[in-house]
Amino acid sequence: MTDPGISVVICVYTEDRWEDILAAVSSVGAQSYPALETLLVVDHNPALLDRLARAYQEGDRVRVLPNAGPRGLSSGRNTGIAASRGEVIAFLDDDAVAERDWLRHFAAGYADPRVLAVGGRTVPNWASGRRPAWFPEEFDWVVGCTYRGLPPGRVPVRNVLGGNASFRRTAFEAAGGFATGIGRDGDRRPLGCEETELCIRLTRARPDAVLLIDDRAVIHHRVPPLRERFAYFRTRTYAEGLSKALVARSVGAAKGLESERRYATRVLPAGVARGLRDALLGRPGGAGRAGAIVAGVLSAAGGYAAGSLRARRGGTAFSPAPVRTPLTAPGQGPTPGPGDAHD
Numbered sequence: 001m002t003d004p005g006i007s008v009v010i011c012v013y014t015e016d017r018w019e020d021i022l023a024a025v026s027s028v029g030a031q032s033y034p035a036l037e038t039l040l041v042v043d044h045n046p047a048l049l050d051r052l053a054r055a056y057q058e059g060d061r062v063r064v065l066p067n068a069g070p071r072g073l074s075s076g077r078n079t080g081i082a083a084s085r086g087e088v089i090a091f092l093d094d095d096a097v098a099e100r101d102w103l104r105h106f107a108a109g110y111a112d113p114r115v116l117a118v119g120g121r122t123v124p125n126w127a128s129g130r131r132p133a134w135f136p137e138e139f140d141w142v143v144g145c146t147y148r149g150l151p152p153g154r155v156p157v158r159n160v161l162g163g164n165a166s167f168r169r170t171a172f173e174a175a176g177g178f179a180t181g182i183g184r185d186g187d188r189r190p191l192g193c194e195e196t197e198l199c200i201r202l203t204r205a206r207p208d209a210v211l212l213i214d215d216r217a218v219i220h221h222r223v224p225p226l227r228e229r230f231a232y233f234r235t236r237t238y239a240e241g242l243s244k245a246l247v248a249r250s251v252g253a254a255k256g257l258e259s260e261r262r263y264a265t266r267v268l269p270a271g272v273a274r275g276l277r278d279a280l281l282g283r284p285g286g287a288g289r290a291g292a293i294v295a296g297v298l299s300a301a302g303g304y305a306a307g308s309l310r311a312r313r314g315g316t317a318f319s320p321a322p323v324r325t326p327l328t329a330p331g332q333g334p335t336p337g338p339g340d341a342h343d
Contacts, residue, residue, distance in 0.1 A: 004087040004110050005036040006103050006166065009080030011073055012094045013043035015051065020095040020222060022055075025062060027097040027219075033104035035061070036086045041076040043067045074178035074194045077162075081172055089172075093144060093163035096122070096221040105217035106166045109154065116171040116202060116209040119160025120217025121146045127225045133285030134230070136293050138271040142236045143223045146215070149267035154214040158259050159199035164219045171209070175202040193243035200247070230292070237296040241303020249311045268293055 008028050012021050021040070028038050038061060042049040049066055056062040065083055069075030081089055090106055092098055102120065109118035122145040124131070131137075137148035144163050151157075160166075178194045203209050226232055244260065271293050278286025 004107055004168075005085070006033070006088045006090050006107060007080075007084035007086030008035045008038045008090045008092055008103075009041060009077060009084065010038065010092050010094050011041045011043060011067075011076035011080065012048065012052070013045055013076075015045070015048050017094055018051075021052070023097050024092055024094055025056075027099075027102075028092065029061070030100060031098070031103045032100050033107050035090075035103060037084070038062045039080045039083055040064045041067055041080045041083075043073075043076050044071050070180055072180060073162075074180045078177040078180075081169075081177055084169075087169055088166050089169060090166035091162060091164070092219065093221060095224075096163060096219045098164075099218045099220070102217050102219060105214045109212050109214055110168060112210065114208055114210045115168070115212055116174075116206060117160050117165065117167045117199065117211040118217070119157070119165040119211075119213045120219060121213070121215040122161065122164045122219050122221050125220045125222045126228060127223055128228055132228050134288030134292055135228070135233070136271050136275070136289040136296075138267055138293060139233070139237070139296050141240075142233055142296075143227050144221050145223075148271070149263055150213065152215055154212055154216070157211055157213045158203075159196040160211060160213060162195035163221065164217070165195060171202050171206075174209075175205040193240070193247050197247045233292065234295065234299050237299040238303040241300040241305070242307035243303075244300070245304050245307025245311055248308070264297065268297060 010021070010024055010028075025038055025040070028035050040052055040056070040062060042052060042064065044067055049064065052064045056064055063083070065079065067076045068079045068082070077091060080091075088106065088110060090103065105120065106118045109115050124140060124143055124145040126132075140147040141161070144161075146161070175198065177198075179197050199211055203211070227236075272290045275286045275288075275290030275293065279290065280286075
């Protein structure tokens, strides 16, 4: 498949991001490799659904539809997958804009039939105009962006990052959709890892699958003032620990924490060392960055411990959802593969 049709799914939930949503849709419309369609999936917000339906009329290559499942990002993405027509489904955050060649780089990755997912690089667009001096690049995942420690170029990875990612349709037929109960629910729960769990489940169902990140497929993600604060940093890192515990429960700790071990033992110690060096050289923010890395690790570890305890008590169940797509017969879900998390 050298010239795949790509559907773009943007999940939205609040009118507070109205201008961001319009900018995201506009960036898809300006792609050098045109999208087959853009699907705006509205998460249980009738006012926003109506406003968007009036803003985008038939013929705009933009379809507006309600989330057909329970509230949350995972269910919204599953709704978009089921309604889409493309051979490839790409996902873009509602507060991000894609560079002009974003989809072109995604499409190029699928020339290899073994490739079932291609992700890109997400660059933070800080509301204050620049990165807070204390905020370590190693923790840019806290604000939904590509973090220091990921390899450059087009490289195989364990998982792509959900706000800037694409999947071949057959990936969902093999492994099912995003698991509900694990990812974000608007601003209420700053959880994550739903794409990590899906990607691990996918490679279990299809051991021959290749997942790539191409750092030329760039989007720019807006970081609002609230998320530039240490309080959000601490809350989000704790929530990440909770999410990792859910993933480990689903796929096992060995696979669920495979990438995190290298990150914790190599990337983060190097970041602390750089911060301390900068502090000794009198450079601004060095001590703050080193301290933030240590605080982030401790917070995430606390979240993981709490999440593991809840999981043992049976209080954090979630459901990897089957996704009916245009290539799936009515009344059937995807066929689980060997080792699939549905078993």
